[in-house]
Amino acid sequence: MELSILLNTGVTDNPSDILIFFGRIHPLVVHFPIGFLILAALVEITTKWAKFQPLKNYIHYLWGLGSISSLFAILFGYFLSLSGDYNENTVFLHKWSGVALFLFSSICYYISKRQIKLPFYGKSILILIIVFTVFYTGHLGGNLTHGSTYLFEYAPNSIRSLVGMPKKEIPRKKVTVLDSADVYLDLISPIMNNRCVSCHNQDKKKGDLDLTSYANLMKGGENGDVVIPNDAEASDFYRRITLPESHDDFMPSEGKKPLTKNEVLLIGWWINNNAPSNGYFSQLNPDKEIISKAKNILGLDKNNLFNKKVSPPKKEIIDSLSSQGFILNKLMKDNYYLEANFSLSEKSITPKGFETILQLKGQLIWLNLNHSNITDEYLMKIGQLENLIKLNVSRNNISDKGLMHLSGLQNLESLNLYETNVSDSLLTVIPKLINLKRLYLSGSKANDSIINELKKKNEKLRIIFD
Ligand code: HEC
Known part of the structure; x- marks a missing residue:
């Protein structure tokens, strides 16, 4: 043999x-x-x-x-x-x-x-x-x-x-506004560069397909054209990225990391819009869904909070909160983002005193109110702290009614609702928190069907519930 x-x-x-x-x-x-x-x-x-x-x-x-x-x-x-x-x-x-x-x-x-x-x-x-x-x-x-x-x-x-090589390519500037994004150069081509060209380039031309440029993509592979403009379903390129991962023809092959759902959707949309080699993304009249996918791929949906400079907080406010029992920490060396923590305090919060915290609206990004005897009424105010990234309201008497006030917190990445009374309103509020990555629900009134529903709506969200 x-x-x-x-x-x-x-x-x-x-x-x-x-x-x-x-x-x-x-x-x-x-x-x-x-x-x-x-x-x-x-x-x-x-x-x-x-x-x-x-x-x-x-x-x-x-x-x-x-x-x-x-x-x-x-x-x-x-x-x-x-x-x-x-x-x-x-x-x-x-x-x-x-x-x-x-x-x-x-x-x-x-x-x-x-x-x-x-x-x-x-x-x-x-x-x-x-x-x-x-x-x-x-x-x-x-x-x-x-x-x-x-x-x-x-x-x-x-x-x-x-030696007959072209001039070095000047890397494209990072897109900061969606309207300036080129549909092929900024959206489609980077996807292929990340996931496909390691096997499909001039030297390693698997399936006789080179994906390093638009012209070569359009030349197709050993079985002919792989992109058929205006017909994603008939395009081998699209077929292979939408097959079940276990299928022999699935791309990228050899168990390499597959494209995300958003990337697949965008490629399908691009092919069905005549697969142009360049031109502004926005000129192809993308609908709302496609716009949000494109923003996601370009990283424009992430909170850009940290690009902003916030002003230092007023001393009176800091003093007032400290005297009430809040511990305040500056979180960054060259910016004034703050953490406020009440969980270690022996004192109790009053609604009136809590009003003060709204004056730190710009600076406050972490708030810990674990076991602080707060109620739904407080959540109405917390809902106005729009820069919050981490919020811990665990072990408080909080219900569905209070949770509803939090649905505007678009920067929130972590929400701790351990041992609270929240249940059904989770289904309304959580999907609105587009940046949420971790949700703590152990000891809450949530049940398996709510958890499953939440997972279905956002696969990336990590839910801690047992
Ligand atoms: C680990 C290597 C590898 C990666 C990464 C890879 N491919 Fe492939 N590709 C292959 C091999 C090997 C073949 C030829 C065998 C076959 O046809 O399945 C092939 C063939 C193809 C073909 C068929 C060409 C023809 O005409 O027969 C297409 C289309 C294709 N790949 C698209 C892609 C896309 C799109 C990506 C990125 C999402 C990708 N590939 C990533 C290895 C790879």
Whole structure:
């Protein structure tokens, strides 16, 4: 079985694991012939000096080692090529220049050992060819592993143009306003760059499909067009990202992280809108749903609270809250966002005193009122603290009626409702808290069906309930 694979000259569909295992030793083995052959060439040069003359007697060992190690490199390299993961043309050149190295170094071994004199600088020319071939083979090998642009990727544009590479691409500015987003360059292309081009590029062109540019995407793959404008359902591209993950054709393959629902939806929408190569996103008249998906993908829906500078709080307010039993902490070095914590206080809050906290509306982002005897009435005021990111109102006598007041807290990421009386209103309020990531409900009046419903509405929300 193994033998038959070995004898097979082309790339086999299913090389056995053991061969690929050996193949992966190739990158280690190749450094031996490189070292031996370069050393042999250097020693050949130095023996021109009388001082190094004695080395002449040993030089054939170096050529011999170079020749044998290149034979191993060729063998392991061949195994590695069976995996078919590499650009065929480059593999072809790499393989045969490796074989040439083996032949040339064997000849050098032979003539050094036998002390044969080649006519007309024959040996010097041969050595020159060997040195050149070592570099050339090594360079091709580098291209195979790292892609042909690896070496010059970070070179200055002047050097890049010498080797026929285009100027470095200036990365697109991060989109900050949806209206300035280009539909392909800012939305569709980054999705492919993140999830697809590792297997679909010039050097690694799985399925003969290159997804690094619009033009190449439209060229399609080995089975023809993959995007059919205005018909997502008929597009292989769309079909493969919407299949069940376990399906053989599913993309990205090999268990790589799939596209998010939003990304899939947006790609479908883009194809059905004629799959344009550029143009403003907003010019395609996206509906509300698509706009919100696009914002999500561009990260424009995240709270941008931290980009804002808030002014320092008034001293009287801080003093007043402290005297009531609040502990206040500044949360950032160069901004005045604050945490207020009443959970450790021995005193009790009064509705009148609590009014003061509204004067910290801009600064307050964490509020801890655990076990503080607050009621629904307080939640009405908390609902006005629109910058809150973390809110803990656990172990208080709070009901559905109070919870309703919190539905405007668009920045809220964490909400603790342990041991409160909230239940059905969760279904109304929680889906409105678009940034909520964690919800604590143990000991509340919520039940399994409410929890399941909440999970269905927002898969990303982590609910702690037991
Ligand atoms: C881990 C490697 C890998 C990743 C990542 C990957 N693909 Fe593929 N893709 C393949 C392989 C291998 C094939 C060829 C085998 C096949 O057709 O299933 C292929 C084939 C395809 C084809 C069919 C081309 C044709 O004409 O037959 C499409 C379309 C495709 N991929 C789209 C994508 C998209 C879109 C992504 C990103 C969401 C992606 N691929 C990510 C490995 C990958």
